[in-house]
Amino acid sequence: xxxxxxxxxxxxxxxxxAACSTEPTAGGAGASAAPAAPAKGGPVAVAATDTECKVxxxxxxxxxxxxxxxxxxxxxxxxxVYAAGDRVMGEVENIVPxxxxxxxVELPAGSYETACKPGMVGKGVRGPxxxxxxxxxxxxDAQLSAATAGYKRYIKSQSDTLLTKTQEFVDAVKAExxxxxxxxxxxxxxxxxxxxxxxxxFGDLDxxxxxxxxxxxxxxxxxxxxxxxxxxxxxxDVSEDGxxxxxxxxxxxxxxxxxxxxxxxxxxLANGAKGLLDEVASGKxxxxxxxxxxxxxxxxxxxxxxxxxxxxxxxxxxxxxAPELVKTLDEKFAGAEAALGAHRxxxxxxxxTELSKDDLKKLSDAINALAEPISKIAAVVAR
Amino acid sequence: xxERISRRxxxxxxxxxxxxxxxxxxxxxxxxxxxxxAQAASTSDPVPFYGEHQAGIxxxxxxxxxxxxxxxxxxxxxxxxxxxxxxTAAAARMTQGQEAGAFGAVGGQPEAPPDDTGEALGLPASGxxxxxxxxGSLFDDRFGLAPRRPAALAxxxxxxxxxxLPEISGGDLCVQACAHDPQVAVHAIRNLAxxxxxxxxxxxxxxxxxxxxxxxxxxxxxxxLMGFKDGTxxxxxxDVALLREQLWVGPGDGAGWMTGGSYLVTRKIRMLVExxxxxxxxxQEQIFGRNKGEGAPLGGKAEFDVIDFDAKGPDGExxxxxxxxxxxxxxxxxxGARLLRRGYNYVDGSDGLGRLDAGLFFIAYQRDPHRQFVAxxxxxxxxxxxxxxxxxxSSGLFACPPGVRDAGDYxxxxxxx
Numbered sequence: 001x002x003x004x005x006x007x008x009x010x011x012x013x014x015x016x017x018a019a020c021s022t023e024p025t026a027g028g029a030g031a032s033a034a035p036a037a038p039a040k041g042g043p044v045a046v047a048a049t050d051t052e053c054k055v056x057x058x059x060x061x062x063x064x065x066x067x068x069x070x071x072x073x074x075x076x077x078x079x080x081v082y083a084a085g086d087r088v089m090g091e092v093e094n095i096v097p098x099x100x101x102x103x104x105v106e107l108p109a110g111s112y113e114t115a116c117k118p119g120m121v122g123k124g125v126r127g128p129x130x131x132x133x134x135x136x137x138x139x140x141d142a143q144l145s146a147a148t149a150g151y152k153r154y155i156k157s158q159s160d161t162l163l164t165k166t167q168e169f170v171d172a173v174k175a176e177x178x179x180x181x182x183x184x185x186x187x188x189x190x191x192x193x194x195x196x197x198x199x200x201x202f203g204d205l206d207x208x209x210x211x212x213x214x215x216x217x218x219x220x221x222x223x224x225x226x227x228x229x230x231x232x233x234x235x236x237d238v239s240e241d242g243x244x245x246x247x248x249x250x251x252x253x254x255x256x257x258x259x260x261x262x263x264x265x266x267x268x269l270a271n272g273a274k275g276l277l278d279e280v281a282s283g284k285x286x287x288x289x290x291x292x293x294x295x296x297x298x299x300x301x302x303x304x305x306x307x308x309x310x311x312x313x314x315x316x317x318x319x320x321x322a323p324e325l326v327k328t329l330d331e332k333f334a335g336a337e338a339a340l341g342a343h344r345x346x347x348x349x350x351x352x353t354e355l356s357k358d359d360l361k362k363l364s365d366a367i368n369a370l371a372e373p374i375s376k377i378a379a380v381v382a383r
Numbered sequence: 384x385x386e387r388i389s390r391r392x393x394x395x396x397x398x399x400x401x402x403x404x405x406x407x408x409x410x411x412x413x414x415x416x417x418x419x420x421a422q423a424a425s426t427s428d429p430v431p432f433y434g435e436h437q438a439g440i441x442x443x444x445x446x447x448x449x450x451x452x453x454x455x456x457x458x459x460x461x462x463x464x465x466x467x468x469x470x471t472a473a474a475a476r477m478t479q480g481q482e483a484g485a486f487g488a489v490g491g492q493p494e495a496p497p498d499d500t501g502e503a504l505g506l507p508a509s510g511x512x513x514x515x516x517x518x519g520s521l522f523d524d525r526f527g528l529a530p531r532r533p534a535a536l537a538x539x540x541x542x543x544x545x546x547x548l549p550e551i552s553g554g555d556l557c558v559q560a561c562a563h564d565p566q567v568a569v570h571a572i573r574n575l576a577x578x579x580x581x582x583x584x585x586x587x588x589x590x591x592x593x594x595x596x597x598x599x600x601x602x603x604x605x606x607x608l609m610g611f612k613d614g615t616x617x618x619x620x621x622d623v624a625l626l627r628e629q630l631w632v633g634p635g636d637g638a639g640w641m642t643g644g645s646y647l648v649t650r651k652i653r654m655l656v657e658x659x660x661x662x663x664x665x666x667q668e669q670i671f672g673r674n675k676g677e678g679a680p681l682g683g684k685a686e687f688d689v690i691d692f693d694a695k696g697p698d699g700e701x702x703x704x705x706x707x708x709x710x711x712x713x714x715x716x717x718x719g720a721r722l723l724r725r726g727y728n729y730v731d732g733s734d735g736l737g738r739l740d741a742g743l744f745f746i747a748y749q750r751d752p753h754r755q756f757v758a759x760x761x762x763x764x765x766x767x768x769x770x771x772x773x774x775x776x777s778s779g780l781f782a783c784p785p786g787v788r789d790a791g792d793y794x795x796x797x798x799x800x
Binding site for chain 1: 456491492494495496577580581582584
């Protein structure tokens, strides 16, 4: 689905806070990639396992802090620093067992939470983090640019992992390892679905990556995730899909470059948050998105998280301008997460075909309840 | 038209076509010297919203219906009361031909979704009435309302032949939207549903395209999809004393918050019209006990002739059979019970078996459904020869509170305060 919002896709914006396994980038405007030697006293060590998230300290000084997360567990994990309402201040994805990754986070004084997410699902293992010292409140305009900067950080880290996971998926398809490809299909889509509203700005690529069979006009070639999905689950033969897989990877690379270069506005964030829930309402609850694999709830969860990331990036502005709305949003996000959480199965989700009509109605009600207040955000940030 | 800010004025659209289309369908004639409550003078005019009783009960039945039942999804009583206040304010506007919210479909901030959905721009009030009711399930343990559940709102008993589908039956709240323009009725329900997101969720809804009852002597009796005049003996707004006795909840009737209200029974009655259409005329008339042309009781000449249940034909047999619909439904057969009916014909497309999915969405208001509707339906369900051609597939019972007095009042205030 293409968004009607026209935004300028400008030159590659300043590097935001991000993480990668070899070369962590520093946070803040104008910061450049640098070796991990930032905050006084060196990185804060985080020991992550499948059940624990031991952060070496629970208090840091205002400014930039580096966290070094070592995954001593058996599941792939993620690490987050959250402000109130789960606003993502910094995060690092896809920390595979045995690996250490670093993330640099810029934190004003206040109360935060750290979280490891073994298996990359759920609320994660949480702990408190206090930040003390000087903190200048941002002006209105500065708050808005901080919001878009924060969301760009999110896009960056998600799209980095999208590249990694899509590559793994593509490799499995080309190796004709159907079992592995099936496992990786919902995982790689998670990163796609979290950032889809930004990716969708580049309209010609969205259909190439994500079209369903009935979206394709007669005479046009059907490519992307869902073509491979059908071959994995229905025809059970991916021997002809090499070129489709290569094209998917190439398209994802282009979309990631474009997404990271896009100029974002607060209104785009607001509408992106709404757009993601529209995706849930129109494609996932109906089971149309992943009609062969029935892994729609993975996409549902990813859309919900992506929507929350965009909303929480705007949180400081909203708290100032519409505190009642923030309260409602918190409540309805919690409601939607709880409704979805009822269908967790192991580290993943139940299949769409395992849900009853009553289950789907409850999910639909929860999304409707959340989408209404979300639809009010754009006007608040635009004024 | 009038000075009020109407949807038409806001939109700046030519009024002529709209007025011509709306007017003249039913000229409201004099009410025979009997007192008549305020009512719309033409099918495009508004019906007053505020009053002792809710509009949409004795209001001369409009041509179109959109009925909706909601489940309450919030667990907070205060949010429910707030919703009823917001609904009341939106209804007070929409029934007067205004948009659902103050900014309307095109007057708000460009970044915000409009506070009116817009499909009624350019349309007059069209006699829109919005009538709210509370279902028995609202009085469970969620909101502490159990002690305030009126005895009259006890669940309806199972009635012989019921083939009710739970997903299109019952509900915590209902809204009946009646208007002379279907777009206006749908617009009203859609906007109320939207206001309710997060607090209520649509359980089921029903469109009706043509009224099957008259609620005023000024109206001609319409026909149901079986081709018969329906509701000839209906309670009408001119029957003031009878309405007090049969329709409105009185001060001594139990739950005080219902005084001035009325109980609503809905039944979706699927008609097997294809088999009905193959029945001979004489059989059809026997089944109803009336003739098809005039609607006169068999043995009589005109629609409103007094029914002579003892009349015999030349063969010595009763003209109106023991199982004729008109006999079984008559007050004399049911302890004097009468109903104010304002049902609608519906066609929900077809059923995939080459048949229309069609019938009657039956709506009846009364003072005590257990003494009235249940009594009538019991005698019909057991014997009525019409049963061969109909099937009750949905059922609802709702307590419709008294009218909203003024802008400071809201639907159900006495229940929630």
